Amino acid sequence: MSQLLAEDPHPQRPQQKYASLYSDLLHTVRDLGLLRRRYTYYWTRIGLVLAALGGVITGFILLGDSWFQLLMAGALALILVQVAFLSHDSAHRQIFDSAAWNDWTARLLAGGLAGMSITWWKNKHSKHHNAPNQLGKDPDIAIGVVAFTPDHAAQRKRGFMKWYQDRQGWLFFPLLTLEGLSLHVSSLQHLFRRGATKVERIEAAVVVSRLGLYVTALYVLLPIGKASAFLGLQLAVFGVCLGGSFAPNHKGMPLVPATMKIDFLRRQVLMSRNIRGGVLTDFAMGGLNYQIEHHLFPSMPRPTLRRVQPIVREYCELHGVKYTEVAFLESYKIVVDYLNNVGIRARDPFQCPLVSQYRK
Structure with missing residues (x-):
C-alpha cells in the first residue's frame, strides 16, 4: 500500500504539489475499486x-x-x-x-x-x-441560538x-x-x-x-x-x-477566514474530526464517524469508508497533514468545552499551513 501512496519522485513547485495531493489520492482509491456501488x-x-x-x-x-x-x-x-x-x-x-x-x-x-x-x-x-x-x-456555523464563532460570541456581552x-x-x-x-x-x-x-x-x-x-x-x-x-x-x-x-464532526476544529484559499485535501481533513469506535458507533452515527473520508469522497458508499480510512490516514501522515481521530465520549467533551469557551478558545484565526511554503 505504501508504494501506491509514495510521493512523486519528480519535485514540483508548492502550488502544483498541493493542488495534486487530492487527485493522487483519488486515483489510488478509484484504482482500488473503493468507489464502486454497494x-x-x-x-x-x-x-x-x-x-x-x-x-x-x-x-x-x-x-x-x-x-x-x-x-x-x-x-x-x-x-x-x-x-x-x-x-x-x-x-x-x-x-x-x-x-x-x-x-x-x-x-x-x-x-x-x-x-x-x-x-x-x-x-x-x-x-x-x-x-x-x-x-x-x-x-x-452561521449565527443562531448557539454561537459557534468568536465574532458571534462577542455580540453577547451582557445579561x-x-x-x-x-x-x-x-x-x-x-x-x-x-x-x-x-x-x-x-x-x-x-x-x-x-x-x-x-x-x-x-x-x-x-x-x-x-x-x-x-x-x-x-x-x-x-x-x-x-x-x-x-x-x-x-x-x-x-x-x-x-x-x-453531526455535532462532533467539526465543532471545535479550526475556523477558516472567509477570504482564505486552501487546497481541497487540507480543506476537508484539517477541519474534520473522526470518531473512533466499532460497529455500534458506525450504526449510531450512520458512518458519519468517518467524517474525514466522507468529506474527501462524498459519493463513496457508507460501508466502504471503514476500508479507505487506513489509506487516507497513511497518506495524510506521509504528506504532513494532521489527521484527527478521537474516542466517542471525548468528542462530545471537546464540543462542550469549545462551545462554553468559544469566545476565548477560538479567538485566533486559523493559520494556513501553506502560507510559508507559498511565500518561499
Missing part, C-alpha cells in the same frame, strides 16, 4: 428499515390506549434516524449510479418517511461540504445572553431535543417560499401529507395527552440522535 448493502438496509417501520406501526395499533406507546415513540424516532442516514447517503449519490435514482430515493425517504425536505437540506449541506468551518460560507453564552456547551445537547421540530419547520419554510420549483411543490405535497397523516393518526387513535407525549418524545429522541451524530 447495492446489496443498501437494498438490505432499506428493507430492514421498512420492516422495522412496519413493526412499529403494527405495535402502535395493537397497543392502543396505553402509556407503553412511549416505547413505540422512542423506537420510531430511532428508525427515522436511520431513514435520515439513508436519505443522506442517497443525496450524496452513494447508493445508485443513476443521479435520478439517487435524487428520487433521497426525496422519498426524507419526505415520505421522515417528513423533511431533501431539497432544503441538500442546498444547505452542499455549502457545508464546499467550505467546512469557513466563516461566511459554511451554514453550519441573559452572556449567561447563556458561558453555558451553551452544556445546554447544546438539551437544545437538540428541539432539532427534530426545527428540521420540519425549516423544510416547510423552504418548500412554501415564493419561487419554489415544480419539483419542490411536489415535495411539499409529499411532506405535508406525511406530517398531516402522522399527526392525525396520533390524535385519532390516542387520547390527547398520550398523543402529545408520543409526538413530543419522538421528536426529542429524533433530534438528539440525529443532531448528536
